[in-house]
Amino acid sequence: MENRTCSLQTLRRLPYYLYYLRNSNEEYCSATTIARDFRLNEVQVRKDLAIVSKTGGSPRKGFNVQELISDLEDFLGYNNMNDAIIVGVGHLGKALINYKGFQDYGINIVMGFDRAIKTEMLIGSTAIFPMERMKNLVQRLKIKLGIITVNQGSAQRVCNQMIDAGIKAIWNFSPYMLRVPEDVLVQNENMAMSLAILSKHLNEEIDHEHQPIIMNAED
Amino acid sequence: MENRTCSLQTLRRLPYYLYYLRNSNEEYCSATTIARDFRLNEVQVRKDLAIVSKTGGSPRKGFNVQELISDLEDFLGYNNMNDAIIVGVGHLGKALINYKGFQDYGINIVMGFDRAIKTEMLIGSTAIFPMERMKNLVQRLKIKLGIITVNQGSAQRVCNQMIDAGIKAIWNFSPYMLRVPEDVLVQNENMAMSLAILSKHLNEEIDHEHQPIIMNAED
DNA sequence: TCCTATTTGATATAATTTTATCGATTGGAG
DNA sequence: CTCCAATCGATAAAATTATATCAAATAGGA
Secondary structure, eight states: OOOOOOOHHHHHHHHHHHHHHHTTTOEEOOOOOOOHHTOOOOHHHOOOOHHSSSSSTTTBHHHHBBHHHHHHHHHTTSSSSSEEEEESSSSHHHHHHHHHGGGGEEEEEEEEEEETTTTTEETEEEEEEEGGHHHHHHHHTTEEEEESSSHHHHHHHHHHHHHHHOOEEEEEEEEOOOOOOOOOEEEEOOOHHHHHHHHHTTTOOOOOOOOSOOSSSOO | OOOOOOOHHHHHHHHHHHHHHOOOOOOOEOOOHHHHHHTTTTTHHHHHHHHHSSSOOOOTEEHHHHHHHHHHHHHHSSSEEHHHHHHOOOOOHHHHHOOOGGGGGGGGEEEEEEETOOOEEEEETEEEEEGGGGHHHHHTTOEEEEEEOHHHHHHHHHHHHHHHTOOOOOEEEEESSSOOOOOOOEOOOOOOOHHHHHHHHTTTTTTTTTTBOSSSOOO
């Protein structure tokens, strides 16, 4: 409960703890238990929890589950809902728009855009607009998060438009490595990375002794 | 060109280099250039390439692009095609079955299974079978890679069935943390992790000075 | 009530990963 | 032909991340 700075590696593990706790029926939960279930080092989990937990845990009992959930949500910012736009409403775009689970993570897809759309339409309850209206809408609503689900050839152009409109974080589902200014964060949803790790395992050339569960894809 | 063991972090970067090179028109490509474009440290890229490159690069020119692509593919095992099965043919399952891009990564989805399927059917050119036939087919075809696209409640059961049938690597798209024996690798496709990183960035509490591009979900 | 086993938080050590530095090689310009 | 700049590969240093160890706290049982 001392070090309040969070390493990227820790940040990657936190959502897993949160998910785990949300599915727990217990009143208390110890770092020891979590470590065992995730096959992580016990001290590692304890340090991770120390960063987010406001009240700390009690010896012999561990952490209060509800409290810890709430601390995790606070820390990860899932309580201040982040509005997001999505560009590209093909198969994947539609799936994401209809996916309810984002609410749990503080993400709210407020509207979509697509080059092929010429007049406003609805997908579920989400409005989809022509690309031309993006900049104005994003600026007026002060939206900072953009999701890219267009194809490779359009990704950089869409990305530039987003940045021009004031977007500061981009979740990129296109198989394209976007170039962005320093202050914009790109998070790639990288199936290729996952595949590389699986493929290497299957070809049994890497030693996974120390990586019994790879939590991230990525990472 | 000395150290041949590959760290997990390096392994995560390799698919990006491969993708980048495949899209290059140049004959030669230097570690310096790649590092600049990905905003990575030059030495890091050079060390990564040293692990995979068989012939090494030439001073002043860099690496032969075609040769490096081929070395990367060899290293990642994309040349020995890995057959895979997929369990769960809902929206996501169907999308993955129809996705052509896996071929580039050495993955070949040979058949699918679903609890709701009672008699064999086709999706595109891929046969879908009832769950009951999985063990027998997987064993006969000696398939080692399984893709899980079922919902949370069924994931562990499907996972157990896969392991029982001899699957050694699992690509898990369900939002469930699977428990597996030591010798089985689980790769989670972890949108939650990506979301955590984005959300934290938007709430501006983490210092990304040293992480201009997070390559993986992730990296 | 006292003892014991478990868990916490803190400190210290180890391992891994990244970054800096340097001499050697080579293609191209002058 | 000689020099220069770019790049390589290697070694060393720094930074980050993971793991081990230990005293203090406490719940629960003897």
